Amino acid sequence: MTSSTMSASGRQPTIAVVGGSITGPVTALLLLRAGFDDITVFEAAPASAPLGGGLIGLEHPALDVLDRLGIPQHEIVAHHSEAIVQINVRDRQPAETIRRTYPGRNTTWTLLHQALTRRLPAGVLHSGMKVTALAEEAGQPVLRFRDGHTAPADLVVFADGRSSTGRRLLDPDRILRYAGYVAHRGIADITPVPGLRDFLRLQPCPGVQFNLAPVPGGCDWTFYLNCPSAEYAQRFGADPIRRVFALPRHVSPAARTHVDTHADLLLPAGHAAAVHTTTRMAVPVLDITPPDRMVWPIGTGHAVLLGDALAPVRPHTARGANNGIEQAAGLAAALTQHRKYAADLHGWQHRHLPAAVAAVHRGPVIGRRLGLGTHRPPPPGNPPREERRWLPHGHQDHRDPRRRP
Numbered sequence: 001m002t003s004s005t006m007s008a009s010g011r012q013p014t015i016a017v018v019g020g021s022i023t024g025p026v027t028a029l030l031l032l033r034a035g036f037d038d039i040t041v042f043e044a045a046p047a048s049a050p051l052g053g054g055l056i057g058l059e060h061p062a063l064d065v066l067d068r069l070g071i072p073q074h075e076i077v078a079h080h081s082e083a084i085v086q087i088n089v090r091d092r093q094p095a096e097t098i099r100r101t102y103p104g105r106n107t108t109w110t111l112l113h114q115a116l117t118r119r120l121p122a123g124v125l126h127s128g129m130k131v132t133a134l135a136e137e138a139g140q141p142v143l144r145f146r147d148g149h150t151a152p153a154d155l156v157v158f159a160d161g162r163s164s165t166g167r168r169l170l171d172p173d174r175i176l177r178y179a180g181y182v183a184h185r186g187i188a189d190i191t192p193v194p195g196l197r198d199f200l201r202l203q204p205c206p207g208v209q210f211n212l213a214p215v216p217g218g219c220d221w222t223f224y225l226n227c228p229s230a231e232y233a234q235r236f237g238a239d240p241i242r243r244v245f246a247l248p249r250h251v252s253p254a255a256r257t258h259v260d261t262h263a264d265l266l267l268p269a270g271h272a273a274a275v276h277t278t279t280r281m282a283v284p285v286l287d288i289t290p291p292d293r294m295v296w297p298i299g300t301g302h303a304v305l306l307g308d309a310l311a312p313v314r315p316h317t318a319r320g321a322n323n324g325i326e327q328a329a330g331l332a333a334a335l336t337q338h339r340k341y342a343a344d345l346h347g348w349q350h351r352h353l354p355a356a357v358a359a360v361h362r363g364p365v366i367g368r369r370l371g372l373g374t375h376r377p378p379p380p381g382n383p384p385r386e387e388r389r390w391l392p393h394g395h396q397d398h399r400d401p402r403r404r405p
């Protein structure tokens with residue numbers, strides 16, 4: 001990181017965060033706490049957009065970051081279980097049970113997003129601002145928006161999720177691939193297990209997994225089922241790389257029938273009934289070429305990728321939000337160190353990249369064990385860690401983002 005990213009003139013660096021879901025607001029709040037005060041979060045969705053999301057397990061390091069942001073656990077954790085209960089299902093009846101301790105707690109996207117965004121000071125979050133391009137102008141990164149606006153920054157933090165514009169601009173060779181199965185999910189207002197407190201993982205047979213956990217207002221379920229790409233397009237209106245989240249309005253009657261039929265065949269009757277009553281969504285499970293960098297110099301400034309923008313991982317790893325929050329905390333620490341001692345952002349990359357790469361690799365291993373998805377050899381790229389050449393300190397390298405569309 002050059003001194004001008006942090007502003008040699010002594011003025012505060014201008015930091016633009018792209019994405020206002022989880023990783024983006026966590027980054028902004030941590031940087032504000034660290035004393036950086038020129039921060040804007042740009043979110044594509046309009047403020048009026050209906051928001052909501054399902055269960056997210058957060059491990060202790062991520063919970064600790066939220067604690068430091070003054071978010072008490074009771075605000076985001078409705079049930080204090082630390083257990084994952086794995087249940088083999090035979091003939092639609094629960095059979096063997098294994099109980100494990102999860103090193104964390106469950107929240108929901110909705111609770112977490114609300115807790116974060118309500119703590120952003122007025123004027124920090126700009127909704128309805130979709131970033132379309134990143135250019136270098138007068139030696140500085142400049143964001144361009146769909147409505148024609150531009151915003152210069154010393155540091156651009158892309159936290160814009162699975163279909164990240166930042167990743168497309170900075171690291172276009174890393175492509176998403178459909179893994180061959182779908183996480184159907186919903187929040188049922190009836191609970192098939194009286195007094196449910198733990199996270200339940202039901203395994204009726206290879207190629208199927210059903211997860212259930214209590215959330216405010218009912219229970220969150222996720223039903224993993226194999227699905228060829230062409231069938232995904234028929235059921236949800238577009239191919240899985242284009243429709244990376246299928247909202248309730250995208251779920252066709254055929255998709256509902258597909259899920260209901262499998263629930264009736266494979267799950268205990270109460271669980272199937274809960275599925276039947278639920279408005280649902282679907283998330284195609286995707287893999288990505290593992291990242292080999294997180295930082296790009298743009299003139300005298302920088303752009304970085306964080307969270308799902310860097311590397312969306314399979315939901316079974318339960319690492320997506322954890323990675324984003326841990327990377328955000330590391331970035332805030334690195335920038336704070338830099339302000340005092342001229343630390344280098346590549347140190348942050350060196351520290352956090354291995355965990356992101358490991359989670360990308362772990363997803364297909366879990367999928368294979370569960371009989372979920374199509375099994376291809378691991379994606380090329382990313383030689384073992386010791387063989388990788390890290391960018392030397394302050395190295396100004398690489399592709400010019402201006403030539404990207």
Ligand SMILES: Cc1cc2nc3c(=O)[nH]c(=O)nc-3n(C[C@H](O)[C@H](O)[C@H](O)COP(=O)(O)OP(=O)(O)OC[C@H]3O[C@@H](n4cnc5c(N)ncnc54)[C@H](O)[C@@H]3O)c2cc1C
Nearest residue numbers: 019021022023044057131160161307308315318320321322
């Ligand atoms: C079924 C399921 C279960 C999961 N369980 C877990 C779990 O237990 N633990 C865990 O850690 N993770 C879990 N995850 C993953 C977790 O939900 C994601 O990793 C997390 O939401 C990623 O957060 P993010 O802020 O990085 O990206 P996102 O939540 O995808 O947010 C990106 C934001 O950027 C905005 N945006 C996109 N493009 C632009 C643009 N061009 N300009 C401006 N804004 C833009 C979007 O509108 C969005 O608000 C699960 C995921 C699924 C599907």
